[in-house]
Amino acid sequence: MGAKHFGARVKRLEDPALLAGRGRFVDDIKLPGMLHACFVRSPHAHALLRGIDIGPALAMAGVHAVFTAADLPAPMDRMPIPMLTPNPAIAAPRTQTVLAREEVNYVGQAIAVVVAESRYLAEDAAAAIVVEYDVLTAVGDCRAGIADSAPRAHSDLASNVIARFPSAYGDIDAAFASATHVFEEVLWQHRGGGMAIETRAVLASHDAAADLLTVWSGTQTPHLGRGTLADLLDRNIESIRMIAPDVGGGFGPKAIFYPEEAAIPAAALKLGRPVKWIEDRREHFLCATQERDQYWDMAIAVDGAGKILGLRGRMLHDSGAFVPWGVIMPYIAAVTVPGPYVVPAYALETIVVLTNKVPTTPVRGAGRPQAVFAMERLLDRVARELALDRAEVRRRNFIKPEQMPYPVGLLFRDGKPLVYDSGDYPRGQQAALELAGYDSFRERQRAARDRGRLIGVGIGNYVEGTGLGPFEGVTVRVLPNGKVAVATGATSQGQGTRTTLSQIVAEQVGCRIEDIVMTVGDTAAIAQGVGAFASRQAVNAGCSAQIAGEAVRKQIVALAARTLGVDESAIDLEDGNAVATTGNKPTVPFGELARLAQGIPGVSLPAGQAAGLAHTAYYTPPQAAYCSGTHVAEVEVDHLTGGVKILNYAVAHDSGRVINPLIVDGQVQGGVAHGIGNALLEWMQYDDNAQPLTTTFADYLLPMATDVPTCAIAHVETINPLNPLGVKGAGEGGTIPAAAAIIAAIEDALSPFDVHFAETPLMPERIVAALRAAGAYEETFAA
Amino acid sequence: MAKQATRITVNGKSHARVVEARLTLADFLRHELGLTGTHLGCEHGVCGACTVLLDGRSARSCLMFAVQANGCEITTVEGLSPNGELSVLQQAFMDNHGLQCGFCTPGMLITLTELLRENADPSEQDVREALTGNLCRCTGYAGIVKAALDAARQTRDGSGA
Numbered sequence: 001m002g003a004k005h006f007g008a009r010v011k012r013l014e015d016p017a018l019l020a021g022r023g024r025f026v027d028d029i030k031l032p033g034m035l036h037a038c039f040v041r042s043p044h045a046h047a048l049l050r051g052i053d054i055g056p057a058l059a060m061a062g063v064h065a066v067f068t069a070a071d072l073p074a075p076m077d078r079m080p081i082p083m084l085t086p087n088p089a090i091a092a093p094r095t096q097t098v099l100a101r102e103e104v105n106y107v108g109q110a111i112a113v114v115v116a117e118s119r120y121l122a123e124d125a126a127a128a129i130v131v132e133y134d135v136l137t138a139v140g141d142c143r144a145g146i147a148d149s150a151p152r153a154h155s156d157l158a159s160n161v162i163a164r165f166p167s168a169y170g171d172i173d174a175a176f177a178s179a180t181h182v183f184e185e186v187l188w189q190h191r192g193g194g195m196a197i198e199t200r201a202v203l204a205s206h207d208a209a210a211d212l213l214t215v216w217s218g219t220q221t222p223h224l225g226r227g228t229l230a231d232l233l234d235r236n237i238e239s240i241r242m243i244a245p246d247v248g249g250g251f252g253p254k255a256i257f258y259p260e261e262a263a264i265p266a267a268a269l270k271l272g273r274p275v276k277w278i279e280d281r282r283e284h285f286l287c288a289t290q291e292r293d294q295y296w297d298m299a300i301a302v303d304g305a306g307k308i309l310g311l312r313g314r315m316l317h318d319s320g321a322f323v324p325w326g327v328i329m330p331y332i333a334a335v336t337v338p339g340p341y342v343v344p345a346y347a348l349e350t351i352v353v354l355t356n357k358v359p360t361t362p363v364r365g366a367g368r369p370q371a372v373f374a375m376e377r378l379l380d381r382v383a384r385e386l387a388l389d390r391a392e393v394r395r396r397n398f399i400k401p402e403q404m405p406y407p408v409g410l411l412f413r414d415g416k417p418l419v420y421d422s423g424d425y426p427r428g429q430q431a432a433l434e435l436a437g438y439d440s441f442r443e444r445q446r447a448a449r450d451r452g453r454l455i456g457v458g459i460g461n462y463v464e465g466t467g468l469g470p471f472e473g474v475t476v477r478v479l480p481n482g483k484v485a486v487a488t489g490a491t492s493q494g495q496g497t498r499t500t501l502s503q504i505v506a507e508q509v510g511c512r513i514e515d516i517v518m519t520v521g522d523t524a525a526i527a528q529g530v531g532a533f534a535s536r537q538a539v540n541a542g543c544s545a546q547i548a549g550e551a552v553r554k555q556i557v558a559l560a561a562r563t564l565g566v567d568e569s570a571i572d573l574e575d576g577n578a579v580a581t582t583g584n585k586p587t588v589p590f591g592e593l594a595r596l597a598q599g600i601p602g603v604s605l606p607a608g609q610a611a612g613l614a615h616t617a618y619y620t621p622p623q624a625a626y627c628s629g630t631h632v633a634e635v636e637v638d639h640l641t642g643g644v645k646i647l648n649y650a651v652a653h654d655s656g657r658v659i660n661p662l663i664v665d666g667q668v669q670g671g672v673a674h675g676i677g678n679a680l681l682e683w684m685q686y687d688d689n690a691q692p693l694t695t696t697f698a699d700y701l702l703p704m705a706t707d708v709p710t711c712a713i714a715h716v717e718t719i720n721p722l723n724p725l726g727v728k729g730a731g732e733g734g735t736i737p738a739a740a741a742i743i744a745a746i747e748d749a750l751s752p753f754d755v756h757f758a759e760t761p762l763m764p765e766r767i768v769a770a771l772r773a774a775g776a777y778e779e780t781f782a783a
Numbered sequence: 784m785a786k787q788a789t790r791i792t793v794n795g796k797s798h799a800r801v802v803e804a805r806l807t808l809a810d811f812l813r814h815e816l817g818l819t820g821t822h823l824g825c826e827h828g829v830c831g832a833c834t835v836l837l838d839g840r841s842a843r844s845c846l847m848f849a850v851q852a853n854g855c856e857i858t859t860v861e862g863l864s865p866n867g868e869l870s871v872l873q874q875a876f877m878d879n880h881g882l883q884c885g886f887c888t889p890g891m892l893i894t895l896t897e898l899l900r901e902n903a904d905p906s907e908q909d910v911r912e913a914l915t916g917n918l919c920r921c922t923g924y925a926g927i928v929k930a931a932l933d934a935a936r937q938t939r940d941g942s943g944a
Binding site for chain 1 (some may be wrong): 803805806813814817818819820821822823824825826827829830832839852859860861864867869876877878880882883884885886887888891892910911912914917918919920921922923924925926927928929936
């Protein structure tokens with residue numbers, strides 16, 4: 001057997017090309033005769049379209065075409081983009097059409113597309129297109145939008161409330177009636193973006209000879225995208241190939257299907273030339289989906305020892321103008337609240353509201369950061385009111401490892417009962433507290449205060465449903481040149497999918513990791529695929545790689561045994577060779593076996609020999625895999641400026657068996673950075689008319705290298721008993737509890753002033769305002 | 784649109800082109816010369832993905848026109864490993880997981896190439912401050928900072944040459 005790959009810090013196979021500037025992102029692809037597109041977008045959040053004058057634009061030099069909705073092929077000229085996650089709870093399953101026909105419902109909604117010789121000329125022509133609007137009142141705030149008298153986000157709908165559903169179990173009234181204490185919190189988490197550094201991108205080319213439409217898209221879900229495009233073009237999926245080449249970050253917003261992914265292929269078909277569109281950053285702020293924006297009114301009932309008796313409340317979810325991903329996010333949020341704690345009774349009403357903002361769909365965390373923020377802030381409140389240590393309150397409420405598998409009492413988004421498969425939450429918290437030096441923190445805090453410095457500590461715990469089905473596939477095939485081809489419907493936007501799947505296959509098949517030829521993100525490589533979201537690929541594609549690899553290993557062993565004339569038990573596979581362990585130890589390389597397995601034209605294969613050395617597996621997980629973790633943040637706050645510096649950040653993370661610690665650490669660290677952005681910096685602001693106010697990186701701040709400390713990370717591995725690798729997801733856990741831990745730490749640092757925070761992002765000006773209201777400066781400036 | 788004759792030396796090779804005055808340097812490198820390693824993430828001078836060396840100093844290629852670089856020497860990410868072998872810094876990125884999607888990476892490499900040339904023994908804080916002009920959404924910067932310090936150490940030791 002060759003090198004042990006599974007569980008090792010294997011360096012990434014993706015890196016050399018990317019480091020040398022030889023990556024291949026969509027905008028790096030140049031096709032002969034390629035034209036360039038620019039979209040005309042609504043400047044209004046809500047308006048009726050009265051007319052479009054494309055004449056002057058069409059007459060401009062270098063302009064090949066202008067498409068409005070009426071110029072698109074059927075059925076996409078009128079057909080709303082299909083919703084991939086339907087749910088009977090949705091009263092108005094609104095999705096947008098590719099180009100707006102009669103009404104626009106958010107700033108940035110696409111109305112027309114110009115195709116020209118260059119991007120520069122396309123932008124010139126787009127600016128020359130005149131659209132007449134009747135501006136309508138916009139719904140800018142979901143709290144106002146639920147009133148019967150509120151204006152409507154869509155003029156033909158009777159209500160902005162498109163879904164209302166309960167998440168409940170236990171006797172909630174009895175829990176609150178018997179409680180020693182009841183505490184209430186009103187919480188809000190802002191709307192932010194995925195903000196991948198590569199914006200969205202689409203290139204389409206139609207090969208008329210083969211009638212094959214090839215679409216390159218910076219997407220997380222090429223197989224799903226191909227299916228949607230086929231519906232919109234009324235075309236067989238076999239005549240569409242969608243490729244996600246190198247993709248410069250995903251983080252959720254690139255998982256959905258966008259209008260541009262249909263309009264650009266339609267233009268390429270009509271013009272008979274390749275057409276490329278690259279989103280600019282302003283468009284990304286306006287049109288790429290965003291997330292969070294939930295308002296929570298919560299109450300917690302506890303006994304005298306701080307043990308939870310019940311939780312109840314109401315959550316408003318601002319869905320934006322459409323629901324392309326259904327009500328998945330508010331649903332996930334609603335069922336994530338109980339987390340790692342024993343919550344005997346729970347009742348949450350979720351109300352999903354349409355507004356005139358860009359739609360919300362999952363962004364790293366997908367509803368969970370909001371739920372964890374609500375739960376953890378409530379527990380901090382309990383600790384404060386009962387004068388208990390924050391870690392101790394959590395300890396008293398943890399689900400114990402011996403209670404696994406633990407049924408929460410709710411259904412998860414996959415329709416299955418929400419049952420935690422495994423986990424050791426007390427051990428996880430303890431590991432994080434030790435990394436953070438929690439036991440000595442109060443001493444450090446006192447010493448810092450003696451020197452005039454305000455430092456604080458905060459804890460955030462979470463449980464995250466990851467690894468969702470339905471499936472992901474992997475094909476493993478030995479090639480006649482001895483290489484091992486691996487194809488998967490899984491995709492990569494930086495997660496190291498190639499490397500982790502190669503580790504699994506190399507170990508199973510017995511080849512060198514560098515002899516694996518991997519294809520990800522290409523619908524031509526494997527029949528079925530789903531893609532990257534819900535931290536699902538290590539579970540789904542990882543297990544398929546294991547199963548396919550095992551199957552091919554057996555095929556190789558069987559054929560090698562016959563070829564070398566030894567028992568199967570006497571065959572070892574090593575570095576791409578089958579080696580007999582008996583006799584004079586003859587060897588046969590994989591390539592020769594692959595040629596044998598192809599057979600000889602006209603000659604029957606020997607009995608028991610299948611065609612080729614290949615296997616495709618589609619692992620279908622029985623339910624979600626529940627990963628968990630604890631974050632401990634230590635911050636310093638400058639009470640005069642409201643500035644926050646994160647001093648130390650400790651993470652204990654349980655994603656089951658770790659395939660590659662290098663990559664999982666990177667996922668955790670990157671996720672924390674995103675959470676720091678959510679907690680302190682990133683705020684997509686709109687005015688009352690739903691007009692976006694933050695559309696550059698100068699207005700909307702991303703975390704910089706000076707904002708994000710290097711985390712101390714501990715892996716607490718509890719093996720997932722429900723899949724053959726024992727793995728759970730790892731992509732989002734870094735983000736989920738970060739805001740809860742950081743805001744708690746800020747509050748702790750400022751505890752001398754008794755200020756309370758229940759919202760993110762917590763900007764310096766908000767901290768100063770709270771301190772001013774608390775009278776913090778009277779003493780300072782009087783002295 | 785007015786065109787101008789422009790001569791720019793990129794990675795040691797001189798290129799003469801007649802280009803529109805409004806063509807950005809980034810688009811010139813990417814689309815005129817096919818050097819697509821230089822990336823565009825915001826086109827308003829914040830994200831730093833498009834950073835190149837202009838006469839040895841880091842510059843945003845999205846914020847200047849190609850004609851403004853007339854007569855200048857440019858180094859892009861492709862120029863950091865001219866023989867196809869990764870530089871010490873590039874190898875340190877690989878060793879320390881300094882990249883995930885790789886989109887911001889070219890700008891990071893250019894910025895750090897300049898830093899390490901000017902400061903052979905930077906502190907962690909020096910590295911972080913040098914990187915404030917480059918945004919990364921994937922890594923949380925830890926691997927990048929570690930890579931820069933590792934490359935500096937190797938270069939000082941002569942072990943990475």
